[in-house]
Amino acid sequence: MLFIHLIYDLNTTKMNSIAIKITDEDLVFEIIRTNDRELFALLYERFYRLVYNKCYGFSKNKHEAEDLMHDVFIRLFFKLKTFKGSSKFSVWLYSFTYNFCVNYVNRNSYKKKQKITVITDRIKDNNDEVNDITFFELKSEKLKKALAIIPVSEKNILLMKYQKDMSINDISEILALGHSAVKMRIKRAKQKVIKVYSKL
Incomplete structure (x- = not known):
């Protein structure tokens, strides 16, 4: 895949130096400005786990989730310029991945077939009609x-x-x-x- 090949071509010292100095948002704007594929590979390193976990949440299949993750990052490479900085990049990327996965589910008629993770986290709001x-x-x-x-x-x-x-x-x-x-x-x-x- 495109972004995997990019990672192998990175200068590790340069990548580590940039990783220490630059925020996620500044990194994204620098990628948009320069179209630097090494910087995009750094962005991938920072966020591939987040994207994979979201994809896996939809597919419940390791190989399918990996394929989805690849597709998300390939699409992201061409759509990154739509990020305007009005929110944290991590929130924007979560939304980007979520929408991609929803479209995938709809296209493949998995809406009622996909498995779900049982909700188990702590309770916060006790004032709803259905508490x-x-x-x-x-x-x-x-x-x-x-x-x-x-x-x-x-x-x-x-x-x-x-x-x-x-x-x-x-x-x-x-x-x-x-x-x-x-x-x-x-x-x-x-x-x-x-x-x-x-x-x-």
């Missing part, structure tokens, strides 16, 4: 089935909040929605899971 305590008391096997049935967009907003422990602000940036809209979508997604769960 989190009730939500987390659901039995895991039935919860898996319920999450597999609801739309992928609703499942993933729940995973962002509870599995990834992302803030409302970060979710808002990724989905390009206001805070109130994010909270409402989380609330509705939980309501839908409870409804589906009760029928299983």
Whole structure:
């Protein structure tokens, strides 16, 4: 793959020196300015684990996740100039990867077939109509089935909040929605899971 070959061609000393001195955002802007493939390889080194983990979360298959990761970075190489610096690059890349994977799932008709990771992280917001305590008391096997049935967009907003422990602000940036809209979508997604769960 393109970016793998680039890594092998790197001058290691130069790469380590740059890694110490430059932030993620400055690195991205320097890549955009110079189109330097060695710098892009450094960007890959910093973020390939994040991208792979997200791809694996969608595919649940190691080889498929690796292929998806390759595709994400190849596309990223040509789309990096769309990053404007209005958020952290890590948040922007998470959104980029998330959208790529959602499109992949839709294209391949995996929406209802893909496996999901059970939500297990700590509870934060206890004021929703469907409170989190009730939500987390659901039995895991039935919860898996319920999450597999609801739309992928609703499942993933729940995973962002509870599995990834992302803030409302970060979710808002990724989905390009206001805070109130994010909270409402989380609330509705939980309501839908409870409804589906009760029928299983």
